[in-house]
Amino acid sequence: MAVVKANAYGHGAVEITRTLIRHGISRVAVASIEEGAQLRHSGITGPIIVLGPLFPEQIADLLAYQLTPVVSDSALLPILAQAAASFPVPYPIHLKVETGMGRLGLSQKELLRLFRDHRFPPTLQLEGLMTHLADADGPSAEKTIEQLSKFQDAIRVVTQAGFRVPLIHAANSAAAVRFPESCFSLVRPGLMLYGYHTLPNAVAAPALKPVLSLQTTVAQLRTVSPGQTISYHGTFQARTTSKIAILPIGYADGVSRHLSNRGYVLVRGRRAPIVGLICMDMMMVDVTAVTEVTVGDEVVLIGRQGSEQITAHEVAQWAGTIPYEVLCAIGPRIPRQYRSD
Numbered sequence: 001m002a003v004v005k006a007n008a009y010g011h012g013a014v015e016i017t018r019t020l021i022r023h024g025i026s027r028v029a030v031a032s033i034e035e036g037a038q039l040r041h042s043g044i045t046g047p048i049i050v051l052g053p054l055f056p057e058q059i060a061d062l063l064a065y066q067l068t069p070v071v072s073d074s075a076l077l078p079i080l081a082q083a084a085a086s087f088p089v090p091y092p093i094h095l096k097v098e099t100g101m102g103r104l105g106l107s108q109k110e111l112l113r114l115f116r117d118h119r120f121p122p123t124l125q126l127e128g129l130m131t132h133l134a135d136a137d138g139p140s141a142e143k144t145i146e147q148l149s150k151f152q153d154a155i156r157v158v159t160q161a162g163f164r165v166p167l168i169h170a171a172n173s174a175a176a177v178r179f180p181e182s183c184f185s186l187v188r189p190g191l192m193l194y195g196y197h198t199l200p201n202a203v204a205a206p207a208l209k210p211v212l213s214l215q216t217t218v219a220q221l222r223t224v225s226p227g228q229t230i231s232y233h234g235t236f237q238a239r240t241t242s243k244i245a246i247l248p249i250g251y252a253d254g255v256s257r258h259l260s261n262r263g264y265v266l267v268r269g270r271r272a273p274i275v276g277l278i279c280m281d282m283m284m285v286d287v288t289a290v291t292e293v294t295v296g297d298e299v300v301l302i303g304r305q306g307s308e309q310i311t312a313h314e315v316a317q318w319a320g321t322i323p324y325e326v327l328c329a330i331g332p333r334i335p336r337q338y339r340s341d
């Protein structure tokens, strides 16, 4: 099950889902009903699981779009069961159990109450049982092993109540690679599909290739004299006569303001430092050391240019975050272009 939430981690959910289906993926996961509806509106007919919380007022849309909910609150089951009562076959749902993430999910106690007391509604089909791991990419395996053991307890409760659950799942990208015992009948990779991982160095990572590159163009060039400042509040002051390139991309497009006076971009195959505060729609880089820059030159914020490369990982380090956030921050104003080769 490919995780395509947050616009497929910034890559474009519709195109990514279509491509993954062509490559044999049987189902996808999104975070919200709205994300699921967007995929349905673009003609995607396969199973779509909604990972995020479900509210009673969303149930009509959930059923209308034939989305599969992850239920994390047993109070929702009777409401869902009633809404699905007129359907010819039981409506598929996945149940989520909380095993240590401290987020959504039924507690072990709630699960016992539901299954020992035979309260699971007959108009629903328990298609999936899942949990989410908090530390699959952490330095130690301890927490994950503990969570998987609690999940095994939960599986036992459900199977002992006579349920055969076709889809049992726990693994995100990191767990799918690092903990084979977490793979059960389904895995939920997100980040690794897009060519990144956050596994610790001691864990062997698969060979991954970043899928996306983020590019802009030099919009204007200006030469500034020593002492002149760049952008709001003048946080950058030129020490020597400098050549500054203005780029039409900013924090509204997902270029973190934390990269102000910190990060780099690629121009003519060379690293050019970001100077001054990043603005909403623009940013400036120092191209003094780059020869023959002209207006219209391609500028790479993530990706390769010549023999140089900037990864989302590196951008994340400059900005004090993780590659996940760098990728899914890429905003809706950025046109996505897809290459099939």
Ligand SMILES: *Cc1c(COP(=O)(O)O)cnc(C)c1O
Pocket: 003, 005, 051, 132, 171, 172, 173, 174, 188, 189, 190, 191, 192
């Ligand atoms: C986002 C998410 C995933 C995917 O995680 P990656 O680390 O990107 O592989 C899997 N499961 C759940 C419940 C998620 O929310």
